Amino acid sequence: VGIVETKDTPATAAGPSLLRVLVGSEGTYGVITEATMRIHPLPETQDYRGVLFHSLEDGVASFRDLMQSPQLRPAIIRLSDAPETAAYTMMSHEHHGLRRLADNLIERYLKMRGYDLITGSTLLLLGFDGDAEWTAKQWALALEICGDHRGLSLGRAVGRSWMRERYAQPYLRDTLLGHGVMVDTLETATTWSNLMPLYEAMVSAMRGTITATGGGPGYVMTHASHAYEHGASLYSTFLGRQVPDPDPLVRQDQWRAVKRATTDAIMTAGGTLTHHHGIGRDHAPWLEDEVGPVGMKVLRTLKQTLDPTGIMNPGILLLS
Structure with missing residues (x-):
């Protein structure tokens, strides 16, 4: 048909954005042959820490206040619900010797303060990039806001651990599938006022369908991330027992039932069909529900x- 070339400008008001249309088309409108990228200097300091909250509601309230503070500019902000916090904690229990002893002492201290890493508390990972003076000022204000919601700082060790291991977990997927565990992720986004209702709808749909399809009680863990002034994304991982039938198509049907029920719940609860995974083939049947x-x-x-x-x-995006 021809070539579409967008201008290299920081912003434009010249009508609807063809750049977004083409990039968002997932290759169905054309092929991108050349792109200009923005770059940023590496920060002098990366100060990432963990903050623990008594409940998900406390964590969400702090999360929202942090994002709506005009003085703060987080480089990363991620709130894990209680099951995800517990999973992180249990995986850290592989430590031995003095490290394990230190972990035990920390957990006892936290329980004395009313926090429980296994049965209810939620972990916020928060970080700032910049020079040392700027990040120190950012943290002073951030800890004040977290303290207003009963947040307890866990220090930098949590942040260092996340930075070191953040790309390791996705590689567990194939191992789990090989051991008979159904596992996948779903994500969405919504406004702050709808975040908790959407969370409850997603988690309920996943748990209910995992059980209904023979997956046992299952395990569902979720975090809020990719935050904005007016809302955030929700990212859930679910695990369940695969059906005993070894036929891959039968097991795919089990997974698809969980996917379908959860996506229906997301759409009914007012979440977006996808925040960053895209449409592809899996989400294409719901695209009309999203855009009308x-x-x-x-x-x-x-x-x-x-x-x-x-x-x-x-076959991508528009199903034809």
């Missing part, structure tokens, strides 16, 4: 204009 019939007509018209023969990444 007029929105679908616009997307299909663009497809017909930019790819009249339908050769660009067929």
